[in-house]
Amino acid sequence: MKRQWTLLLGMLGATPKKPQTVPQPAREIMARKYADKTGFIEEKLRARADHAVSHKWRNRRWAVLTVVNLLFVVSFWLDIQMLEGALTGSRFVGFHMIDLNAALQVMLAHKHIIVNLVIGALTVFVLWVMLGGRSFCSWVCPYHLVSELAEKAHLALVRKKLVSEHEFHRGTRTFCWLLFAALGFLSGYTVFETLSPTGILSRALIYGPGLALAWVLVLLLFEIFYSRRAWCRYVCPIGLTYGVVGALSPTRVVFRVEQCFHEGDCRKVCLVPHVLDVTIKGRADAKVMSLGPDCTRCGLCLDACPNGALQFDVKGLSRLL
Amino acid sequence: MNDLAPQTSSPANPSARSLSRRQQARRVFLRSLALVGGILGLALSAYVPLLRGRFTRLRPPGALNEADFLAACIKCGQCLQVCPVNAIKLGDIDEGFGIGVPYIDARAQACDFSCDAMQCVLACPTGALTYDKPDFLPVRPGASLPAPPVLKAKANDPENTLNLQERMGVARLARPEACLAVQGKGFRGSARGPEFKGMLRYTEVDRWKPVPIHEHPYDVPLCDLCARACPVADAIELRARRGADGVERMTPEALSACVGCGVCEMICPTEPAAIVVDAQAVWEGAT
Numbered sequence: 001m002k003r004q005w006t007l008l009l010g011m012l013g014a015t016p017k018k019p020q021t022v023p024q025p026a027r028e029i030m031a032r033k034y035a036d037k038t039g040f041i042e043e044k045l046r047a048r049a050d051h052a053v054s055h056k057w058r059n060r061r062w063a064v065l066t067v068v069n070l071l072f073v074v075s076f077w078l079d080i081q082m083l084e085g086a087l088t089g090s091r092f093v094g095f096h097m098i099d100l101n102a103a104l105q106v107m108l109a110h111k112h113i114i115v116n117l118v119i120g121a122l123t124v125f126v127l128w129v130m131l132g133g134r135s136f137c138s139w140v141c142p143y144h145l146v147s148e149l150a151e152k153a154h155l156a157l158v159r160k161k162l163v164s165e166h167e168f169h170r171g172t173r174t175f176c177w178l179l180f181a182a183l184g185f186l187s188g189y190t191v192f193e194t195l196s197p198t199g200i201l202s203r204a205l206i207y208g209p210g211l212a213l214a215w216v217l218v219l220l221l222f223e224i225f226y227s228r229r230a231w232c233r234y235v236c237p238i239g240l241t242y243g244v245v246g247a248l249s250p251t252r253v254v255f256r257v258e259q260c261f262h263e264g265d266c267r268k269v270c271l272v273p274h275v276l277d278v279t280i281k282g283r284a285d286a287k288v289m290s291l292g293p294d295c296t297r298c299g300l301c302l303d304a305c306p307n308g309a310l311q312f313d314v315k316g317l318s319r320l321l
Numbered sequence: 322m323n324d325l326a327p328q329t330s331s332p333a334n335p336s337a338r339s340l341s342r343r344q345q346a347r348r349v350f351l352r353s354l355a356l357v358g359g360i361l362g363l364a365l366s367a368y369v370p371l372l373r374g375r376f377t378r379l380r381p382p383g384a385l386n387e388a389d390f391l392a393a394c395i396k397c398g399q400c401l402q403v404c405p406v407n408a409i410k411l412g413d414i415d416e417g418f419g420i421g422v423p424y425i426d427a428r429a430q431a432c433d434f435s436c437d438a439m440q441c442v443l444a445c446p447t448g449a450l451t452y453d454k455p456d457f458l459p460v461r462p463g464a465s466l467p468a469p470p471v472l473k474a475k476a477n478d479p480e481n482t483l484n485l486q487e488r489m490g491v492a493r494l495a496r497p498e499a500c501l502a503v504q505g506k507g508f509r510g511s512a513r514g515p516e517f518k519g520m521l522r523y524t525e526v527d528r529w530k531p532v533p534i535h536e537h538p539y540d541v542p543l544c545d546l547c548a549r550a551c552p553v554a555d556a557i558e559l560r561a562r563r564g565a566d567g568v569e570r571m572t573p574e575a576l577s578a579c580v581g582c583g584v585c586e587m588i589c590p591t592e593p594a595a596i597v598v599d600a601q602a603v604w605e606g607a608t
Contacts, residue, residue, distance in 0.1 A: 076402050088421070089397030089446050096446050102395050106447055109392035112455070114448045117395070169353040176360060183364055188392050189418040194367040195360070199396055203411060203421055207398055212414035234353070235360060 004247070007275075007292030011243050013171025016277035019285040026285050029258050044261045051306035057299025064139050072206050087140070087202035088193070089120065096120030100128075100245065101238040102199070105192050108184040125245060133246020137232065137239050138271070138298035142205065143197040143216070147229055150220045154228050166227040168234040170274065177237040197231065198238055229271055239296075247293035250315035253301065255291060257284040259309035266301035266310060276301060279309070290315075367417035378416075378424035379583055379600035381409055382432060382485050383442040383450040387601060389458060393449035396421025400441035400450060406520045406531050408432045409441060423450075425489075427583025427598050434472055434483060434552045434582065435522040435531040452484050463603030464488060467577050471554040474524045483553070483580075490581030491602040492547075492557060494573055500595040501544035502559055502571045508544040511535045512590045519587050521550060534588065547573050547585035547596050554578070557585060577604050 010016055022030075033040055071083045072090070084091045088102040098120030106117060128136055137144050157163045183191040193199055197219055200212040223230050232239055246252075255278050262281040267273040275291040278284045290313075301310045377387075381400055384390045400423050401409040408430045412419035423441070425432055442450040454460065469482035497503050512534055513519060520531040539546060548557045556579040562572040573585070573596055583598040 084402050084444075085397040085399040085446075086421075087397075089395040089399065091399065091446070098395065098446060106393060106395050110389065110447075112393075112457075114393070116446045116448070120446055166352060167349060168356055169349050172353045172356055175357055179357065179361060180364070187368075187418075188388060189367075190392060190394075190396070191364050191367065191418065193396050194414065194418055194420045195364060199421060200414070203396070203398060207401065207411055210413040212420060215414055230356075234356060 003289075007290075007294070008247060010274055010277075010292060011240070011247075011294035012174045013169060016274050016283070018283055022282070022285045025287055026257060029287065030282070033258070040261075044263070047261065047306045054303050057302050061139050061298060062145065065142070065145055068140050069142050069202070069205055072202065076206050086199065086206055087142075088199050095123060097124050097127075099238070100124055101241040102190070102193065104181070104241065105184045105190040108181055109188050109190045111185075111188075128242060128245045129248050130251065132249045132251035132297040133242045133244070133293060134239060134295065135246070135251065135297040136242045137236075138296040141198050141238070142201040143219075144232065144296075146201070146216070146220060147223060147232060150223045151229055154224045157224065158228075163225050168227065168230065170234065172234040173236065173240055176235050177240045180237050192237060196236075196238070198236075232271060243293045246295070246297075249293075250317070251297065252290045252292075252313055252315070253295055253297060253299075253310055254313040255279060255284065255289045256309050256311070257287065257289070259307045260284075260305075261307060261309075263306075265304040265306070269300040269304045271296055271298065271300075367420075370415060370417040370419070377600050378412070378419065378422075379427055379490055379581070379598060381423050381425060381441045381450055382434075382439050382489055382580070382582070383445075383452060383487075384489070385449055385451065385454065385458060386461060390449050391418050391422060393447050394422045395447045395449070397446065398423070399444040399446065403436075403440040403444045404432075405435045405440070406430055406433060425583060427586045428594055429587070430519045431583035431587040431598075432489075433521050433531060433550075433584050434474070435520075437472065437475060437483075439483070439485065452486075454486065460487065461603055463605055466580065470556070470578055470580050473552055473554050474522060474528060476554065485580060488579065488581045488604065490583070490598045490600045491604055492575035492579050492581065492583075492585050492596055492598050493602075494595060495597045496591070496593075496595045497572065499591045500573065501591065502573055503595075505570065506544060507540075507542045508546060508590055509538075509540045510590075511538045512546055512588050521584065521588070522552070543571060544590065545571075545573070546588045546590060550584050550588040552582065552584055553580055556580065577606065579604070 072086060074080060075082045075084050082093060088099045090097045096116050096119050098117055100121055103117055103121040107113065158165055180192040197216045200216055204210060204213055219231050260279055262279065264279065266279055267276045270276050272294045275295045278289050302312065380390060385393055398411055398421070401411060408425050409423045410426060412422045412424060414420050442452055445451070464487045466486060466488055470485055471481050472483050475481040494500060501508055515535050517535055519534050521534050522531040523537055526532055526537065545559050548559055551557045555576055557573055557575050559571045560574050561569045563569050581598050581602070585596045586594045586598050589596050
């Protein structure tokens with residue numbers, strides 16, 4: 001319970017702390033791992049040499065993201081009526097689906113509860129509780145994909161020392177969430193929707209491009225030249241909304257400290273590296289640990305880990321199998 | 322990771338280390354503040370198009386009052402997808418809070434109620450387009466229709482009205498000097514030329530399917546295309562009106578049954594249209 005609370009605070013912006021006491025089981029694992037130091041290093045080098053760099057999860061995820069967004073597009077273009085609407089609101093073979101953050105904005109701005117909106121939002125809520133909350137971000141959001149490509153460009157520029165990295169405080173996103181909620185309520189307009197690159201890109205794909213894409217381009221340039229994944233990391237309230245959903249989700253990534261060499265490859269590829277704080281030597285305080293609600297379940301860390309210390313897991317289900 | 326609180330310093334050079342950490346934390350804090358300020362500024366700049374009133378858009382039938390409509394619309398475009406004549410478009414970012422919100426450019430393609438039942442209203446998941454406006458939402462004076470509009474295409478059906486309580490706007494002869502009827506002229510040919518892509522349902526051609534307007538040429542001794550094409554019964558007619566010069570001329574006039582669908586504006590053969598729909602306008606004449 002305390003761990004859940006810490007993870008929630010971590011998502012809101014708190015910096016992960018070193019555990020004050022590490023319980024016996026975790027201590028034993030560490031002691032065993034480092035008992036034979038040369039053996040440990042040998043094993044590490046062997047694992048690294050054997051690790052075929054794979055993009056398994058990334059490729060699966062990109063495929064899913066593309067298919068979902070294409071389903072919206074062809075539903076309209078070919079009139080096959082599978083998934084009508086856009087990411088903010090749609091009907092999947094007739095069932096209402098309403099994006100949780102968009103529903104929140106509409107309710108705050110309009111100040112009336114609309115039955116179809118509640119039904120659609122509840123459907124989406126249950127869906128993402130099952131699928132892992134922020135998995136919406138990495139497996140569905142079209143901005144996530146273009147931002148991932150911008151990130152590659154950004155990291156290349158940083159490597160060549162052409163630009164430097166600028167971090168913001170992670171609590172900024174929490175503040176922005178509150179800000180957009182307050183703006184929606186006070187102004188009576190769905191203020192966030194005007195800036196949301198998720199909605200803009202989704203509509204642009206389905207209904208054709210417009211001027212709004214210029215704003216998305218500005219965001220991407222900001223991320224390429226100034227700050228890595230800035231929108232997703234420090235601003236987007238959709239991410240935080242789905243993060244809260246993810247706190248209830250059984251679908252997660254778990255970390256097994258026993259298999260970890262504490263090299264930090266996972267943290268280098270992660271959108272939200274603070275969730276991987278447990279992979280730092282001495283930070284894990286249990287044999288198996290969930291990465292928590294802010295994890296987008298994107299699987300980049302699974303691909304990066306040479307030793308399988310990070311795995312997808314469905315609470316309860318994995319035990320059954 | 323970022324850290325606002327200075328951490329315990331290293332034993333090597335405690336004061337210098339903690340000072341640089343504090344500086345770093347301060348920089349991150351100020352940078353974050355600037356980011357929030359920038360986001361807030363951009364969000365508020367979306368007010369500008371509204372304040373300047375640049376976009377008084379013709380909204381689809383059954384839309385709530387403008388402010389409520391912008392609030393209730395979830396910007397998904399499902400209304401656009403079901404429209405049989407593709408009359409509905411979505412606002413762009415230059416409309417501020419109107420981004421992704423549906424509107425109708427009547428001159429390009431008006432709502433001709435080809436669907437009979439207002440599919441866009443059925444498609445709307447949030448009640449931003451609605452048949453029955455909830456009681457707590459106000460109705461602007463002059464916005465309600467005196468009676469349910471009778472759809473010409475449904476004239477012979479047992480239920481011949483449209484479930485529409487409020488008008489989208491009101492038609493107005495904006496340029497009487499350009500109006501062919503006022504000039505006593507007839508019209509012959511394709512109303513908007515061969516290139517025009519707009520569609521209209523002609524019951525005499527097909528009760529159910531709208532056809533391109535250019536496939537349906539006219540030949541009338543006195544131009545009355547606006548009244549002829551109007552999908553609603555008794556919403557517009559040509560009346561003899563005496564001008565300032567004392568000469569009586571046939572003049573198209575919207576009646577209180579006008580729903581503001583914009584078909585008259587679309588079909589008007591003069592360029593630009595002599596008759597236009599004032600979006601979101603209410604009925605001000607006698608009923």
